[in-house]
Amino acid sequence: MDIVEFDPTDPLLSKARNRLMHLVNRRTPTGCWLVKPTGASRAYGRLMVNRDYDLAHRWSYRIYFGPIPAGHRVFRTCRTDNCVAPEHLYARKAEPRTRVAFDRRRTNRPRAKLTWESVALIRASTNTDTALAEEYGVHRVTIRDVRSFKSWVTR
Numbered sequence: 609m610d611i612v613e614f615d616p617t618d619p620l621l622s623k624a625r626n627r628l629m630h631l632v633n634r635r636t637p638t639g640c641w642l643v644k645p646t647g648a649s650r651a652y653g654r655l656m657v658n659r660d661y662d663l664a665h666r667w668s669y670r671i672y673f674g675p676i677p678a679g680h681r682v683f684r685t686c687r688t689d690n691c692v693a694p695e696h697l698y699a700r701k702a703e704p705r706t707r708v709a710f711d712r713r714r715t716n717r718p719r720a721k722l723t724w725e726s727v728a729l730i731r732a733s734t735n736t737d738t739a740l741a742e743e744y745g746v747h748r749v750t751i752r753d754v755r756s757f758k759s760w761v762t763r
């Protein structure tokens with residue numbers, strides 16, 4: 609099936625597409641487009657386009673389907689962390705599970721609530737620390753430490 613770009617004339621998207629295609633280093637028989645793991649999160653390709661830093665699969669979604677609807681997250685049907693194949697991507701309303709999972713007994717160990725994926729999303733996000741803290745059910749300082757690479761750093 610031919611994949612049609614959302615808007616091939618958009619300069620930002622075509623730039624993003626070039627970057628994305630450079631990151632893709634393998635296509636599987638099941639249709640996955642695999643990107644090289646980058647950055648601290650390892651499994652997730654990340655892409656900087658102009659000053660917009662985001663996960664590679666989110667860029668792929670924008671390139672082929674258009675803007676990600678507000679409050680939605682982009683998932684993969686193939687459940688492969690580093691796949692950016694547009695045919696495998698779909699956006700779904702983010703479930704408030706992080707807030708449901710918020711457990712007062714764990715407030716002293718906020719790190720336990722984050723995952724490498726959420727850390728990558730936090731670092732890629734342009735939201736405020738406060739907004740992200742609420743979204744992920746952690747303290748604002750936790751978000752700040754993640755963003756400044758004081759925590760969740762691989763050595």
Ligand SMILES: [Zn+2]
Nearest residue numbers: 640686691696
């Ligand atoms: Zn895939």
